[in-house]
Amino acid sequence: MLSRAARPAFKAGAAVALRPAAAAATLPIAQTANYVTLREIEGRLKSIRNIEKITKTMKIVASTKLTRAQRAMTESRSYGQTSNKVFEEAETKPSEEAGKTLLVVCSSDKGLCGGIHSGMTRATRRLMNEHPGDYDICVLGEKCKAQLSRSNAKELILSFAGVGKDVPTFADAQAIADQISLLPTDYASIKIMYNKFINAQSYEPTVVEAYSEEAIAASPNFAAFEIDDEVLANLREYALANSIFWALAEGHACEQSARRNAMDNASKNAGDMISKFTILFNRTRQAVITNELVDIITGASASE
Amino acid sequence: MAFAWKAAGITYNRYLAVAARVVRRSLKDDKRLAAERRGEMDLRFAKWENGKQGENKSLATANTEAMAQHASGSSQ
Numbered sequence: 001m002l003s004r005a006a007r008p009a010f011k012a013g014a015a016v017a018l019r020p021a022a023a024a025a026t027l028p029i030a031q032t033a034n035y036v037t038l039r040e041i042e043g044r045l046k047s048i049r050n051i052e053k054i055t056k057t058m059k060i061v062a063s064t065k066l067t068r069a070q071r072a073m074t075e076s077r078s079y080g081q082t083s084n085k086v087f088e089e090a091e092t093k094p095s096e097e098a099g100k101t102l103l104v105v106c107s108s109d110k111g112l113c114g115g116i117h118s119g120m121t122r123a124t125r126r127l128m129n130e131h132p133g134d135y136d137i138c139v140l141g142e143k144c145k146a147q148l149s150r151s152n153a154k155e156l157i158l159s160f161a162g163v164g165k166d167v168p169t170f171a172d173a174q175a176i177a178d179q180i181s182l183l184p185t186d187y188a189s190i191k192i193m194y195n196k197f198i199n200a201q202s203y204e205p206t207v208v209e210a211y212s213e214e215a216i217a218a219s220p221n222f223a224a225f226e227i228d229d230e231v232l233a234n235l236r237e238y239a240l241a242n243s244i245f246w247a248l249a250e251g252h253a254c255e256q257s258a259r260r261n262a263m264d265n266a267s268k269n270a271g272d273m274i275s276k277f278t279i280l281f282n283r284t285r286q287a288v289i290t291n292e293l294v295d296i297i298t299g300a301s302a303s304e
Numbered sequence: 305m306a307f308a309w310k311a312a313g314i315t316y317n318r319y320l321a322v323a324a325r326v327v328r329r330s331l332k333d334d335k336r337l338a339a340e341r342r343g344e345m346d347l348r349f350a351k352w353e354n355g356k357q358g359e360n361k362s363l364a365t366a367n368t369e370a371m372a373q374h375a376s377g378s379s380q
Contacts, residue, residue, distance in 0.1 A: 149355075153355030153356075154354065156352040156355070156357075157352050157353075158350070158351060158352065159350050159352060159357065160347050160349045160363065161347065161348045161349065161350070161360065162346055162347040163347065165346075169342050169345065171321060171342070171343050171344065171345040172345050172347060174317040174318070174320065174321050174345075175317075175321075175345050175347060175363045175364065176347070176363070178315050178317050178318055178367050179349060179363060179366070179367060179370075181315060181317075182315075182367075182370050233316070237315055237317050238316055238317065238320070241317050
């Protein structure tokens, strides 16, 4: 009699024990016996442990890459700022005349780094919605390409792949700038969108302007530099390459730091799940033992 | 001011890249290897038309071809 009364209470207890882990993991736990079979939990635990190992390794790799990327970023940032100094001093303004703008979106090929690529895509779409029809897009990197080709395929004109395998080199930026300047359309201005590195936790999509020849020639203090018209095109191409290099390096550093954070969180979550599942595993094991004991005792008392 | 490389259809960036490559190659062996790694470029690109992605091509060969074309076009 006592054992009968005790059993529903025990079942309720087992269900409570299940709940936190089940809520965290949203597993399709077989509820048939009201407790998960030991073997299932064991398999689950094993796979989570493996995932934790992978994310931990990726985090370490990203951390080491991050230091390199950050160094490259600080160097390229001062480089890009020096290059832009000319335009600051000349007080160059983006030309007001209506014309198409080329938007160069700097993302990369690799994922698993949180939401930086989607943030980039969102910022691009926002910019495009403000002035619909004014923009053509040139995408660097597969991730943003995949996202933008779904929504703005018509505006896409160029896409580059192979970005972000390693710290971007200036040769990359030069080749991209060349291909952009070889485009048949004449753009009123070129905007380069990249993730600005604020600190290890935060970054925001930022736009840097690469001016057209007319805009440079029309700037108020331009005469002070005594630049011949013939070399102006060179300056523009060079400045474009500089800006792209800057944007690529900064975007790369952001990506690495985002990946580090993402992998850090993933490892932490995996650790949480492991501890929850270990508890669940032990509870279930005990429950199984208790259950069997109860059965034995009931059988023994019945046969007396 | 007329530049010989401009007449050959080479852009300023390409001109810089070639010049940089020459400098890197003339370095001593140990320094050269590290420096040449900075000059590597292995990108692919594709042109898009009307929402369709074109063929994926190597950027380096496409650039040289485009410039050769540009050069022959301007000399005629």
